[in-house]
Every structure is written in C-alpha cells, then in structure tokens.
Amino acid sequence: MNNKILLLSVIIGLFTGTGATAGPEEDRTAMLEYYTGRFPDVPLQEFANGLYAFDEIAREQWIEMEDFPPYEIAIEDGQALFEAPFANGKSYADCFDNGGIGIRQQYPYFDADLGEVVTLELAINQCRAANDEEPLPYLTGDLAAISAYMSYTSRGNTINVKVPQDNPSALAAYESGKQYYYTRRGQLNFACMSCHVQSAGLMLRADRLSTTLGHATHWPVYRAKWGEIGTLHKRISECNSQVFAKPLEPQSIEYRNLEYFLTYMSNGLELNGPASRR
Amino acid sequence: MNKLSTLLVACAFLLPGCGQETVSSGSPEHAGGSSFAEIYAAAEQALAVAEAKRNVWSRTEGLLRDAKAADADGRTDEAIALATEAKLQAELASVQADTEAETWRTRVLSN
Amino acid sequence: MRRILIISLLASLIGVQPGLADDDPSPDATTRGKAIAFDRNKGNCLACHAIEGGELAGNYGPPLLLMKVRFPERADLRAQIWDAAVNDPNTRMPPYGRHRILTEEEIDLVVDFIHTL
Numbered sequence: 001m002n003n004k005i006l007l008l009s010v011i012i013g014l015f016t017g018t019g020a021t022a023g024p025e026e027d028r029t030a031m032l033e034y035y036t037g038r039f040p041d042v043p044l045q046e047f048a049n050g051l052y053a054f055d056e057i058a059r060e061q062w063i064e065m066e067d068f069p070p071y072e073i074a075i076e077d078g079q080a081l082f083e084a085p086f087a088n089g090k091s092y093a094d095c096f097d098n099g100g101i102g103i104r105q106q107y108p109y110f111d112a113d114l115g116e117v118v119t120l121e122l123a124i125n126q127c128r129a130a131n132d133e134e135p136l137p138y139l140t141g142d143l144a145a146i147s148a149y150m151s152y153t154s155r156g157n158t159i160n161v162k163v164p165q166d167n168p169s170a171l172a173a174y175e176s177g178k179q180y181y182y183t184r185r186g187q188l189n190f191a192c193m194s195c196h197v198q199s200a201g202l203m204l205r206a207d208r209l210s211t212t213l214g215h216a217t218h219w220p221v222y223r224a225k226w227g228e229i230g231t232l233h234k235r236i237s238e239c240n241s242q243v244f245a246k247p248l249e250p251q252s253i254e255y256r257n258l259e260y261f262l263t264y265m266s267n268g269l270e271l272n273g274p275a276s277r278r
Numbered sequence: 279m280n281k282l283s284t285l286l287v288a289c290a291f292l293l294p295g296c297g298q299e300t301v302s303s304g305s306p307e308h309a310g311g312s313s314f315a316e317i318y319a320a321a322e323q324a325l326a327v328a329e330a331k332r333n334v335w336s337r338t339e340g341l342l343r344d345a346k347a348a349d350a351d352g353r354t355d356e357a358i359a360l361a362t363e364a365k366l367q368a369e370l371a372s373v374q375a376d377t378e379a380e381t382w383r384t385r386v387l388s389n
Numbered sequence: 390m391r392r393i394l395i396i397s398l399l400a401s402l403i404g405v406q407p408g409l410a411d412d413d414p415s416p417d418a419t420t421r422g423k424a425i426a427f428d429r430n431k432g433n434c435l436a437c438h439a440i441e442g443g444e445l446a447g448n449y450g451p452p453l454l455l456m457k458v459r460f461p462e463r464a465d466l467r468a469q470i471w472d473a474a475v476n477d478p479n480t481r482m483p484p485y486g487r488h489r490i491l492t493e494e495e496i497d498l499v500v501d502f503i504h505t506l
Contacts, residue, residue: 022388030387182382184374187335187367187490188483189474193385198481203447205436244490246334254332363489370488385479 024163024174024264031197031265035213038200047214048272054201055208058278071148071222071274074229078149081142086131092146095127104154104271108161108260110170117173117256121147121231125251138250139234144220148229151219151273159217159271161264177261180254181212186245192258207278216263218275229274232259314349317361318342324368331375338367414501422502425495432491432499437482441506450482456506467500 022030035047039054046053052062082100085091093099097106107120118126124146125135136143163174181192192212195204200211219232226234233255237247248254312320321342328334345360414422426432427443434440437449446452460466468475471486485491491499 022386026389027387030389033389034387178386179382182385183378184382185333185378187337187371187488189374189488190481190483191382191385193387194481197387198479199449202449204449205447206445209449241336244336246336246339248332367489374488 024171027178028265028267031213034197035200035211039211044268045270047211048217048266048269049275050210050214050218050277051201051208053211053214058208061278062276065224065276065278069222070224070276071220071229074145074148074220074222074274075152077142078145078147078152081146082149086128086133088131090131092124092127095123095130100150101153102157104151104273105157105159108256108263110162110164110167110173110260112164112167112169115169116253117177117260119251119256119259120150121233122251122256124150138231139237140226140228140230144229144231144234147220147231148274151271154271155273157271159263159266159269161260161267163260163264173257174260174264176254177257177259180258181261186240186243188243190243192239212262212265214266214269216259216266217269217271218273220274222274222276224276224278232262312358314345314354314357314361317358317365318345318349321345321361321365321368324365324372328368328371328375331372333371333375335367335371338364338371341367414504418498418501419505420502422498422500425491426499426502431495432485434499434503453503453506456504460504463500463504466504467496470496470500470503 036042036044039047042053049059049062052059082092093101097103104120107123108117110116111118121138121143124143125138128135136146164170184191184194195209196212196215199209202209216232219235220229221235222229223235231250233250236255236258237250240247325334325338325342328338341360341364345357345364348354348360349357351357423442426434426440429436434453435443435446437447439446439448439452441454456466460469469482472484473480473482474484474487483490485499486493486496
C-alpha cells in the first residue's frame with residue numbers, strides 16, 4: 001500500500017515537475033558536498049573507515065586491532081562454507097556471476113522480476129533455497145561468515161549501485177529507503193540523519209558518530225562490542241534499539257530499501273570489508 | 279487521554295495504596311469504569327495499529343507482558359496502569375508515524 | 390569554552406548565586422533527580438551533555454552549566470525537557486514528557502537537579 005502511494009507520488013512528481021523529489025544522483029551529490037564541507041581534510045576514500053577517518057585516538061587503537069584482524073577467522077570459515085558443496089552437489093559458486101568471487105559491488109540491486117531490492121545476504125539465502133537448503137539466520141554466524149569471505153574477495157572494487165531510470169519500481173524502492181533514513185522513529189524520536197548527518201563527528205557518550213558516506217562499504221563487521229562478526233542489518237537493528245524503536249525483521253523490505261539508499265550514497269567508494277569496529 | 283486518567287495512572291504507579299479509596303485490590307472494575315480486560319484489549323488494538331505502520335516502540339510490548347503478569351498475580355491496579363501506559367505509547371508511536379509521513383521531506387539534504 | 394566564559398561573566402554581572410534561591414528543591418529531590426538523569430535507562434543525559442560529576446559524557450548537546458542563567462524560570466527548563474521541539478522543530482533532544490520516556494514525577498526530579506547546575 002505504502003509503496004503504491006510512494007510510486008504514485010514519484011510518478012506525479014516526475015510528470016508535473018512540482019515534486020521536491022530530487023533524483024538519486026542529486027541526493028548523493030548533496031550528501032557528498034555536506035560531508036566534504038564538514039570534514040574538508042578527510043580524503044574521500046577515508047570515509048569508508050567510519051569514525052576512524054576523523055578520530056585520531058580511536059584510529060590508532062583501530063590500526064592496532066587490525067594487526068591481528070578479528071574478522072580473519074570469519075573469512076576462513078566463510079571460504080570453507082562457500083566452497084562446501086550442497087547436498088545436491090552444487091555450490092554457491094554456481095549461483096553467482098564469476099563464481100561469486102569479487103562481485104559484492106553488484107549488490108544491492110533492484111530485481112525487476114522480483115520487484116524488490118536484493119542484497120548479497122538475501123542472494124546467499126536465495127541460492128540456498130534454489131538448492132533445497134534451509135535458509136541461514138541473517139544477523140550473525142555462517143551467513144555473516146560467507147558474506148565476509150565474499151566481501152574479502154571484492155576488496156578494492158568500486159561501489160556502483162544503480163537505480164534504473166526505466167523502472168519506476170526501482171526508484172520507488174530507493175525513495176522508500178531514503179524516506180526511512182530521514183524519518184524519526186522510536187520513543188527517543190531520532191532519524192538516522194539526526195545522528196549521522198546533524199551530529200556526525202560528535203560524541204554520544206564515549207562513541208564518536210560516523211558519517212553516512214561510507215556506511216555501506218565495509219560489511220560484515222567484527223564489532224568488539226558484539227564480540228563477533230555481524231551484518232549491516234544487525235547494526236541497523238541495533239540503531240533502532242538505541243532509539244527505543246522495535247527493530248524490523250532483518251532483510252525486511254524496509255531494511256533492504258534502506259541498504260539500497262545507503263549503498264547508493266557510497267557510490268564511488270571502494271569496498272573495504274570485512275572490517276573491525278570498536 | 280485526559281488529565282484525570284493520567285493522574286490515576288500516575289497514582290497507581292507511584293502510590294500503591296492510593297487506589298484503595300476507589301477500588302479494592304483484585305476487583306475487575308477500575309475507578310475509570312473500564313476493566314483490565316477492556317484496557318488490555320484497547321492496548322493490543324493500539325499496538326496492532328502501530329505495528330501496521332511498522333513503528334512500534336521497543337518498550338511497549340514488554341509493558342503489555344508485565345500488565346498481563348500483574349493481572350494474573352492479582353495486582354489489578356498495577357496491571358491497569360501498565361496496560362494504559364502501553365496503550366498510550368502505542369498511540370503516540372502511531373501519531374509519530376503519521377506526522378513523519380509528511381515531515382521527513384523537510385530534513386532531506388539538498389543543494 | 391568561550392561560551393562558558395561569557396555565561397559566567399553574565400552570571401556574575403546579574404548577581405546570580407546558584408543554590409540560594411528560596412524555592413530550592415530539597416537535597417533529597419536533587420539527589421534522586423541526579424540518579425535519574427545519570428541512569429542510562431532513564432534520562433541518560435550524559436549521553437549528550439557534559440554534567441559536573443558525570444563521566445564519559447557526550448558533546449552531542451551543550452554542557453549543562455549555569456542553568457539558572459539560561460533558564461531563570463524553572464517552568465521553562467521543564468518545558469524544554471518535556472518537549473524541546475516546541476522551541477526548535479529540528480532539535481535532536483528526545484521529548485521526555487511528550488513521548489513518556491520519563492514519568493511526570495521523574496521529570497520534576499530531573500528538573501530539580503538540572504536547575505542546580
């Protein structure tokens with residue numbers, strides 16, 4: 001229902017030209033200019049390192065942590081899981097372009113047949129379903145490990161998420177992610193942007209708030225606070241909880257659309273996952 | 279929610295003894311005239327509305343669970359206060375979702 | 390820092406002497422208010438504001454200093470905590486009263502405490 005209304009408003013906006021609906025590229029440029037204005041000394045690719053781009057003390061600790069990357073085991077586990085054949089003899093490599101190696105930059109994308117955004121994590125479970133395997137939980141564990149391995153093989157590749165201009169449903173999905181990002185929610189009444197645009201670089205208790213530019217480059221993440229590797233949707237759930245909002249289901253339409261928007265905002269940055277965070 | 283009922287809720291929360299004038303512990307009827315079952319049903323309804331808007335606050339469901347437990351324990355005043363609080367929070371979450379459906383656009387970064 | 394200095398100057402000029410007003414809350418109220426303000430599951434004021442006596446404070450919002458200068462009227466401070474969006478629709482301050490994050494009594498205690506800062 002909501003999607004239909006959204007789609008309609010997008011279409012009306014397109015035809016009348018009265019809607020304030022800027023396109024994805026205008027949105028990305030505006031965000032880029034905002035952050036480069038706020039942090040003029042930070043080189044563009046550094047934003048992929050989150051708060052370590054502009055917090056020198058935290059950065060030193062992080063570089064020390066990276067001496068023995070805490071996500072390394074997840075990459076190894078993920079590779080073993082990735083290469084292990086399914087019961088039917090096929091494997092993940094059969095589901096993905098280029099045998100699944102170095103392809104994370106293709107995700108998320110809008111699947112025109114499905115009519116929905118497909119993230120890499122969703123595609124991993126789609127692959128399992130196509131091979132009669134049970135789906136894996138989305139937040140941590142084996143799926144996060146497989147995702148970590150696939151990210152690792154994609155390091156250095158440039159994010160290039162597309163919102164096809166000839167598909168109004170793709171634009172509607174992007175717009176829905178954008179709306180989620182800018183919508184206040186939870187009893188504490190915060191939008192994503194309240195912290196990550198308005199207060200980026202400031203301290204919330206002992207934690208410095210990161211920029212949305214770079215939010216989608218480095219997943220999954222080994223977070224010291226979690227003591228394990230987790231997916232982007234685990235972090236989004238955590239953000240929801242922090243503002244006293246009940247998290248949505250991981251890989252829900254809303255979260256996937258949000259990931260679509262977030263990743264588009266980081267177009268042009270290089271993938272650098274998996275990563276470690278405090 | 280009018281001021282009087284807010285006061286009654288606060289009363290039930292803060293001063294366990296203050297409800298004694300109007301209702302004895304364990305009575306199915308509350309001073310406001312609504313039974314726990316009625317208030318609980320109304321809270322569930324309000325929660326369903328917020329859920330449909332995909333905007334439930336994280337403490338609301340716990341309040342409803344606590345309300346049910348308090349009622350089962352015979353702590354009726356407390357149960358009614360908790361269910362009332364859950365209902366109010368669910369309604370506020372719905373208001374938030376409705377307001378935000380318009381105002382989110384005012385925050386969008388643009389050139 | 391400069392802001393703090395200016396506020397201090399102003400305070401000395403108009404002769405504000407915190408803690409000497411007649412309508413001061415009881416020490417018990419301010420102690421309870423402080424506990425609520427510092428509790429991560431209640432006010433959690435330190436998440437955003439530096440407060441004397443609090444550790445690991447954020448700087449998301451301004452430090453809470455000389456509150457009687459900034460809010461001569463207790464009611465105005467209470468209103469700000471109850472729903473800061475009334476004064477500024479773009480505020481990031483959670484609406485502690487409007488969204489029932491704290492009870493009315495808890496807000497009164499927090500106001501008692503914050504007003505002593």
